[in-house]
Amino acid sequence: MSTPIRIGIVTISDRASSGVYQDLGGPAIQQYFTEVLTCDWESVYRLIPDDQPGIEDTLRELVDGQGCALVVTTGGTGPSPRDVTPEATRAVLDKELEGFGEQMRAVSLSKVPTAILSRQTAGVRGRSLILNLPGKPKAIAECLDAVMAAVPYCIDLIHGPYLTTDPARIVAFRPKAG
Amino acid sequence: MSTPIRIGIVTISDRASSGVYQDLGGPAIQQYFTEVLTCDWESVYRLIPDDQPGIEDTLRELVDGQGCALVVTTGGTGPSPRDVTPEATRAVLDKELEGFGEQMRAVSLSKVPTAILSRQTAGVRGRSLILNLPGKPKAIAECLDAVMAAVPYCIDLIHGPYLTTDPARIVAFRPKAG
Amino acid sequence: MSTPIRIGIVTISDRASSGVYQDLGGPAIQQYFTEVLTCDWESVYRLIPDDQPGIEDTLRELVDGQGCALVVTTGGTGPSPRDVTPEATRAVLDKELEGFGEQMRAVSLSKVPTAILSRQTAGVRGRSLILNLPGKPKAIAECLDAVMAAVPYCIDLIHGPYLTTDPARIVAFRPKAG
Numbered sequence: 239m240s241t242p243i244r245i246g247i248v249t250i251s252d253r254a255s256s257g258v259y260q261d262l263g264g265p266a267i268q269q270y271f272t273e274v275l276t277c278d279w280e281s282v283y284r285l286i287p288d289d290q291p292g293i294e295d296t297l298r299e300l301v302d303g304q305g306c307a308l309v310v311t312t313g314g315t316g317p318s319p320r321d322v323t324p325e326a327t328r329a330v331l332d333k334e335l336e337g338f339g340e341q342m343r344a345v346s347l348s349k350v351p352t353a354i355l356s357r358q359t360a361g362v363r364g365r366s367l368i369l370n371l372p373g374k375p376k377a378i379a380e381c382l383d384a385v386m387a388a389v390p391y392c393i394d395l396i397h398g399p400y401l402t403t404d405p406a407r408i409v410a411f412r413p414k415a416g
Numbered sequence: 417m418s419t420p421i422r423i424g425i426v427t428i429s430d431r432a433s434s435g436v437y438q439d440l441g442g443p444a445i446q447q448y449f450t451e452v453l454t455c456d457w458e459s460v461y462r463l464i465p466d467d468q469p470g471i472e473d474t475l476r477e478l479v480d481g482q483g484c485a486l487v488v489t490t491g492g493t494g495p496s497p498r499d500v501t502p503e504a505t506r507a508v509l510d511k512e513l514e515g516f517g518e519q520m521r522a523v524s525l526s527k528v529p530t531a532i533l534s535r536q537t538a539g540v541r542g543r544s545l546i547l548n549l550p551g552k553p554k555a556i557a558e559c560l561d562a563v564m565a566a567v568p569y570c571i572d573l574i575h576g577p578y579l580t581t582d583p584a585r586i587v588a589f590r591p592k593a594g
Numbered sequence: 595m596s597t598p599i600r601i602g603i604v605t606i607s608d609r610a611s612s613g614v615y616q617d618l619g620g621p622a623i624q625q626y627f628t629e630v631l632t633c634d635w636e637s638v639y640r641l642i643p644d645d646q647p648g649i650e651d652t653l654r655e656l657v658d659g660q661g662c663a664l665v666v667t668t669g670g671t672g673p674s675p676r677d678v679t680p681e682a683t684r685a686v687l688d689k690e691l692e693g694f695g696e697q698m699r700a701v702s703l704s705k706v707p708t709a710i711l712s713r714q715t716a717g718v719r720g721r722s723l724i725l726n727l728p729g730k731p732k733a734i735a736e737c738l739d740a741v742m743a744a745v746p747y748c749i750d751l752i753h754g755p756y757l758t759t760d761p762a763r764i765v766a767f768r769p770k771a772g
């Protein structure tokens with residue numbers, strides 16, 4: 239009997255974490271993977287404020303302590319003074335994967351011109367892929383759809399678990415050698 | 417009676433600043449904002465050589481001293497040894513906004529393949545947005561058109577003044593929450 | 595009688611360099627320039643493992659010692675632990691040219707969604723342009739086609755030799771001033 243693949247879901251928001259409003263982003267990510275993944279998986283959820291050392295600690299704990307193969311954040315990617323998610327993410331990454339941010343911004347730009355203000359990035363820490371999403375719940379599925387086909391193979395390459403997807407939703411692309 | 421919004425316009429060129437030829441980029445930026453902005457504004461103009469410490473000092477003075485809400489540079493973004501505008505800009509930014517450079521390069525690429533040689537970037541310092549443009553005067557309107565719809569909302573997010581645009585020219589996009 | 599322009603071709607692969615399999619990427623780059631360039635040129639070829647200090651030494655030797663005007667690498671750009679080509683490249687660059695990686699990823703993305711996993715970059719060291727390509731041989735012509743029109747002018751700007759191309763294959767773009 240295999241253990242479920244763990245996916246960290248981290249909502250980063252001063253207001254949601256202090257109860258000023260309800261977190262909608264975390265549940266939207268949970269819903270997305272429920273629809274898209276066909277492998278056995280479970281989420282590890284965190285709701286934290288826009289505090290750089292705290293975000294770094296949470297990302298390290300989810301990767302190194304909880305063994306998450308994938309950690310997805312929402313929030314804190316804009317230009318505002320309290321937006322520090324990309325800085326915290328870069329601080330814990332072994333390697334940044336610039337293509338994720340480029341592609342998510344390019345896809346969002348076809349919807350809203352302010353997509354260029356999002357500083358979201360992604361990269362690997364150990365055997366885990368960490369991926370930032372914007373804070374707006376309606377951007378979550380749009381951004382994940384833009385990159386999800388490459389996520390299972392990325393996790394293969396860093397020796398993580400084998401993710402499978404519902405091909406009616408997302409065809410996981412695994413190139414042949416050569 | 418409110419004071420006009422200040423916009424810094426910085427031409428960075430060894431040859432223009434030493435009088436070898438006339439600055440065409442600075443006036444092109446002035447002309448652009450005259451056509452596009454409908455709020456009360458005034459420019460603060462500088463013409464300086466391709467010297468990294470001098471560019472950094474000018475950017476700091478325009479943001480911290482002159483209180484410019486937006487600072488637009490032209491020149492010094494290429495691969496040549498004297499091109500140091502992106503380095504100087506990064507040195508004074510609090511946060512880099514990678515999406516601006518990506519989008520300006522993508523739009524310019526549809527015109528000229530050498531757009532990939534431009535290293536222009538953008539980002540925030542305090543309550544100001546700093547934005548690099550290439551040195552070629554004809555690229556100025558093209559690059560500003562590629563990003564201008566997102567500029568007023570960016571300045572809102574960093575607690576700067578409220579910019580308005582002529583919607584016949586540029587529709588300033590301000591997303592609703594959620 | 596002028597000396598041929600030198601182009602460094604560097605295959606970076608643990609397995610190819612240890613003889614586990616044959617290098618296909620290096621010959622694909624050689625073939626590409628044989629088809630595309632019309633100036634007198636010669637290649638300087640290296641086949642080395644995925645070792646960051648060794649890659650840095652090789653790039654420095656090809657630029658500073660061998661006088662290559664252009665150095666093209668293949669391999670080591672992915673997210674795997676042994677993939678360190680972009681790190682080694684950045685360590686020896688004077689200036690990074692982000693537009694090359696962006697454009698190569700954008701073009702490859704139209705073929706395979708996993709193109710976002712490639713961290714390839716480019717930039718200048720002295721009078722030389724260094725350019726990373728992915729390791730897959732079939733991506734080599736595709737990525738070079740995406741950027742080659744801008745390469746001769748880039749080398750002009752950094753005071754390197756004058757490259758010419760077969761316009762039936764690639765039109766080298768050299769913008770007029772202004």
